[in-house]
Structure formats: C-alpha cells, structure tokens
Amino acid sequence: MNKYLVPASLILLTTVAVPAIANNGVNVQALKACSMIENDFRRLLCYDNVVAGEPIDAQRQKSKGEGKGKNKEKNLPEQAAPRASAATAAEHKADDFGLEHKQIEENSADELVAKVTKVKEAPYGELIITLDNGQVWRQQGAESFILKSGDTVVISRAMFNSFLLKKQGLNKSIRVKRTD
Structure with missing residues (x-):
C-alpha cells in the first residue's frame, strides 16, 4: 500500500500545483498590451507594473500623486522649507546634468x-x-x-x-x- 501512496500523492500535488504556478496572478491580457508598446523603457515599466500587480499606468499615477503631495507639503510651514529646498536643489542638479563641462568651457x-x-x-x-x-x-x-x-x-x-x-x-x- 505504501508503494502506491507516494506516487499517488505526487500526482495529486502536481495536478494541484501546476495550475497555481501557471496562474500566479499575472494578467495575461495586460502582458499582451505591454508587448504593443514600442518604447523600450515604457514597455519595461509596463511589464514591471503588471508583474507587481499594479495598473499598467502606475508610474503616471505615482507622479500625479507626488505633485499633489508637494502642494500639501507647502501648506505645512515646518516641513516645507527643508523639503522644498531639497526639491529645488535636486531639480537644479537635474537641469544642469551633462552641462558641467560646457559651463566650465x-x-x-x-x-x-x-x-x-x-x-x-x-x-x-x-x-x-x-x-x-x-x-x-x-x-x-x-x-x-x-x-x-x-x-x-x-x-x-x-x-x-x-x-x-x-x-x-x-x-x-x-x-x-x-x-x-
């Protein structure tokens, strides 16, 4: 009886586990939609968002949410000055990126x-x-x-x-x- 129990349990486990592994929560239609994007970087972001379970345009929603968060920060006087100065410094660095040598010249x-x-x-x-x-x-x-x-x-x-x-x-x- 034991010699039949081990193979039977393996067969039962594989029939239950294979569909669970194959369907691991990835939206196949969303993956197909990502494959239609021509820009490599945006296509990769789309794949990352689908695998993470986020909406396809999650990056856009995050950036919109950050913009709203910045307005809220400006209403708080104690936190506004350090964060605003750090944000403007980061934006200034981003604006000057790659131009350091040109300014020196x-x-x-x-x-x-x-x-x-x-x-x-x-x-x-x-x-x-x-x-x-x-x-x-x-x-x-x-x-x-x-x-x-x-x-x-x-x-x-x-x-x-x-x-x-x-x-x-x-x-x-x-x-x-x-x-x-």
Missing part, C-alpha cells in the same frame, strides 16, 4: 600661454612641468618631448575635457593633465 579660456620654470621626470619617463603661474602639469603617456626651463608653452583644450601642451612655434604636442 564658457567661463574659461581655450588656451594658456606660459613659461616653464621647472621640468622634472617621473619614474616612467613622463614630464612634470611647473609653469610661471604656479600650475603643475603632468604628461599623460611617455612620448619623447624635449622641454627646458624658460621655454614658452601653449596649453590648449582638446576633446573630452583633456589638454594638449606644445612648445610655442612647434607642431608636436603631448597630452597633459593638471595636477596642482
């Missing part, structure tokens, strides 16, 4: 002309250059570049917020990084 010159006061060599052959204005620049890479104290150099902006140093009157340049 607008405020600064495209090139710097200075005299070399001291040239040292780092252990791997890179040059460490001190200028007459007190700035210290370090060569990136170990290309050969002859530089002496008293030489006039031009440091100009290059792509991706990098800098090129060249002797005035020569064409050869090296990539440098400001260290001080």
Whole structure:
C-alpha cells in the first residue's frame, strides 16, 4: 500500500500545483498590451507594473500623486522649507546634468600661454612641468618631448575635457593633465 501512496500523492500535488504556478496572478491580457508598446523603457515599466500587480499606468499615477503631495507639503510651514529646498536643489542638479563641462568651457579660456620654470621626470619617463603661474602639469603617456626651463608653452583644450601642451612655434604636442 505504501508503494502506491507516494506516487499517488505526487500526482495529486502536481495536478494541484501546476495550475497555481501557471496562474500566479499575472494578467495575461495586460502582458499582451505591454508587448504593443514600442518604447523600450515604457514597455519595461509596463511589464514591471503588471508583474507587481499594479495598473499598467502606475508610474503616471505615482507622479500625479507626488505633485499633489508637494502642494500639501507647502501648506505645512515646518516641513516645507527643508523639503522644498531639497526639491529645488535636486531639480537644479537635474537641469544642469551633462552641462558641467560646457559651463566650465564658457567661463574659461581655450588656451594658456606660459613659461616653464621647472621640468622634472617621473619614474616612467613622463614630464612634470611647473609653469610661471604656479600650475603643475603632468604628461599623460611617455612620448619623447624635449622641454627646458624658460621655454614658452601653449596649453590648449582638446576633446573630452583633456589638454594638449606644445612648445610655442612647434607642431608636436603631448597630452597633459593638471595636477596642482
């Protein structure tokens, strides 16, 4: 009798468990509706909302609810100042995201002309250059570049917020990084 009891209980458990696993509360029609969305990010949000059991447009409802919550916060004088200042700071950071380098470029010159006061060599052959204005620049890479104290150099902006140093009157340049 025991040898029939174990297989029978397994068969009974699988017939009960399989439909429960297959129907785990996911709305198949909502999944099909999500598959029609062309924007990848919104489609992913839709799938996440369906699996979480939220309405498909839950993200929009949350953002509308947050807007209402902000108005309520403004009515509370004690909590309004810290939260409002944090919110405006976050919005300001979001507005400036990706523009940091452009603002720096607008405020600064495209090139710097200075005299070399001291040239040292780092252990791997890179040059460490001190200028007459007190700035210290370090060569990136170990290309050969002859530089002496008293030489006039031009440091100009290059792509991706990098800098090129060249002797005035020569064409050869090296990539440098400001260290001080």
